Amino acid sequence: MTEAPKRPATMTLAAHFPDRTEAEWRELAAAVVNKGKPEDQSLSTDEAIASLRTTLEGGLDVEPLYTRPAEAAPLGVPGAMPFTRGRALRDPDVPWDVRQLHDDPDAATTRAAVLADLENGATSVWLHVGTDGIAAAEVAEALADVQLDLAPVVVSSWDSQPAAADALYAVLSASPAASGNLGHDPLGAAARTGGEPDLAPLAHAVRQLDGTGEIRAITVDTRVYFDAGATTVDELGFALATGVAYLRALTDAGVDLADAWRHVEFRVSATADQFLTAAALRALRRCWARIGEAVGIPEADRGARIHVVTATRMFTRDDAWTNILRSTLATFGASLGGADAITVLPFDTVAGLPTPFSRRVARNTQVILAEESNVARVTDPAGGAWAVEALTTELAEAAWGTFQEVERSGGMVKSLANGFVAQRISGARSERDASIARRETPIIGVSMFPLAGEQPLERRARQALEVGPNALVPHRDSSIFEALRDRAAAFTKHHGEPPRVTVPTLEVPRAADLRIAAANLLAAGGMEAVESGGAVDLAATDKGYAALAPDTDVVAVLSDLLDELGAPTA
Template identity: 75%
Template sequence: MTVAPKRPAAMALAAHFPERTEAEWRELVAGVVNKGRPEGEHLGPDDAVASMRSRIDGGLVVEPLYTRPAEPTPLGVPGEMPFTRGRAVRDADVPWDVRQLHDDPDAAATRSSVLADLESGVTSVWLHVGADGLAAADVAEALADVRLDLAPVVVSSWDDQVGAADALYAVLSGSAAASGNLGHDPLGAAARTGAPADLSPLAGAVRRLVGRAELRAVTVDTRPYAEAGASVTDELGFALATGVAYLRHLEGEGVEVVDAFRHIEFRVSASADQFLTAAALRALRRAWARVGESVGVPEASRGAFTHAVTSGRMFSRDDAWTNILRSTLATFGASLGGADAITVLPFDTVAGLPTAFSRRIARNTQIILAEESYVARVTDPAGGAWYVEALTDDVATAAWAVLQEVERGGGMVEALANGAVAQRISADVAARDHALATRAQPLTGVSTFPLAGEKPLGRVRRAALPTQAGALLPHRDSAIFEALRDRSAAFAAEHGHPPRVAVPTLAVPRAADRRVDAVNILTVAGIEAADDGTDVAASLTATDTGYEGVAGDMDVVAFLSALLDETGAPA
């Protein structure tokens, strides 16, 4: 007879700590915040706590402390309403699709890199087709070595979605066990190119996949909005509005709403804010399940299939190696959020087409997280953490409000056509650029800890995507600082050295530390600091801000632009 082992007693880790009230905590916060403040400027407990609140992307407020609510919302379980915790229970051995992007127009090179990736841990293939990627006629060649019964294949395109879908279907139709997505996303294409949205191919694409349960026809790709500068909440709101537009159109074309719902996959961005990324994915599933409930989709079919892609907007051209850090955080957040597929863009994406080395780093980023850090061993590992739960609620509420606003204005097709989407994104960009310029939102290797004397990465440039008026063009966060570097590079090309500014050590308190701050600020723009006035075009002490302003809170971009004007660097 086998005797079951006794369960160890629960560990009461906090049992010896006295209970504290929130009021007591607030008093302690005030004591810390008021240290160093003049006695007449001390803050009360409420104001002290308020001073510790911060804002993140989308204007979301982060509290300094999160505790169990008096009436917490039931957490639920994966695979059931409201699907916050996941579309299904995660398979610890294959927790998500490791999906690599291929956009090299050379069909032979793409074929080789696809095979190398699959042999090295990648589990699904993503081909980008069109003027800025692979030709539709070369899709079959690129996939010639792929075991279609083992590796899902998806395509995307901004200017040739029908051609890309037809080319992939021709390949996948030869394998009864093939899986993937044909990539129809007319609203995403309209957003990225400025061309009118044409939803007419959707119904035919869905109908020809009848009986092919492992194939989907439609992708709601939110990258055009995110890379143009949309906040997380706007990005998800546009995703929901786009999905609703597709459901409405397909139902009008005679497709059953349950069938239409099954065909929609979401491709969303993952940022270096790991908890916001996790909350966004959890919120998207919750909101999309609510849409499914509203239109009569059975509960078992309401879980959204999500594909997370490391955000191209967060990638920097300068000190590109820091992109690996950003991608690691984004991948971790996507894992916490329960993404079904994850794509890590190579760190040299901004410079051009990736190398074998940068593709290896990209795929290994998520393979190591999944297999060696054990982050994938638990489904929804952040579930129940009050910050993550509160943030999920906030994101879902804000995204739903965006959906409602778009619907009141006539739907996503109308919102794109009349500029409402562009207007919302412009407001997001203005707020973020201010935070970036003042370094309230720092960029490692760009606005903080810049690398002096860096040599640009040599990569083959991608072909440009033709666009029309009204297209949502990519707007990377680091672009405002890279423009300053470009001015210094143009000066160096003409004079044989970068702009030089005198930064003497002043007779002030903490002079050495302040000089280091000033030198780092100058390096952000590629300006060389000098100890004296030898061969310099300007002097930092001659500016209105001086060291005190450089070390404090200031608009760094405006300051450096004025300084470059003084040195004569071309605008």
């Protein structure tokens, strides 16, 4: 009788490393921070650790080290309270819904693009309807080739929501197995256009869908707040407040609370901060489930359905190819956070309507991550990582605080009307713009490592949306540098040559590195750096820098960059 094979010994990772206490780690980290500093400038251990701490927007602190808390809260499981780890277990074969956006006003073009997407990896369709998208009357034509029993369809609109919803309902009601969302979001539409919100159509839409379990009526689309400049914390808080406002409106109209709850879905932003994105989705589910618990929704139904979209705010017009990298990180973060559906905007979306190639890249960004990285084969892969768990808790608590502030202000309807929401967004945007302008928050390809001599992408323009004076207008992070480049382009057009700045090579340590830094800084504003012809001795010039290059309009001197490489020169 042969012996059963011996089971291999369990491999213990890091078994040969000595155990270290957190106090020892702090001392080692402080030693690294103080390395090379004069003794009289050395930081204490607490000061050194504090220097490694990062503060995110919204007052969120990221510590340099996370360990298991002494009394760690239970991690929970997917599909159960508090739903942090997911609305349900992930299906490894269909990990999330690959949802492509279509906003080309030409119905034939959109119809062909929809079919191409579905045949090449997309699993659902998103039509944007209205002035800045396809006409409501063309929705049926655009969806003519879609097998509605296989591919869900959702619509969105800023200025034609009732018409968009009616058009989609007419299509979906013809197929008993159809699924999707009619896209009612009157508060989001009012915020984007500056109009007055009309919540009356909500109850009619919900009753209209009675018995159609896979078609929902409402999408809480908080991209309007984030793209206007809101922090992630406030975006989540506004999402909760908007969802509660719709529940109130529906129940006041006689709709059963459980039925109203079923119809609410969320559409939120994803950024290149992958762990913040993941934590945000986990926090949103936790908070929404807590609201469901408070109002008596059965536990099994409390999990929030979340559609994630790569944020337009982070996209750049210049060096648009870098948007592919941002979208990849955002998609990865959305996957970690357990998104139900993900939309990757094409990298050229800022320039105008996308091309078949850019649509393919956007689609394949998801497909490759899902099928080749294996990130989609695990439910909540970041769960148990204490950095993510701590950030999730901090985000949930901060977002809940925003939600409470909105409620104290009278709810989301009144908070939009009285300017509370706009003021929060304006303050956050001002702080961010200042940080971006100082290049403390770098934007690759724009404020850092700009592509000199770049030719702008040429795309068909979208129709502009007409808005009122109180509208929350999208504001991309890179726009302040794009404005500088536009001024430089106007100078070039007028004078026949680009603005040039002389950057002399100084006789100082790291002179070549400093000159490259100055050239990059100038290129970020659309200006060219030119050589001065030789090394310059600062002591010999007696600050007479203009004499170094009398034929140029501006003279840049690298001495301003010695202390801070990002400081502008003049």
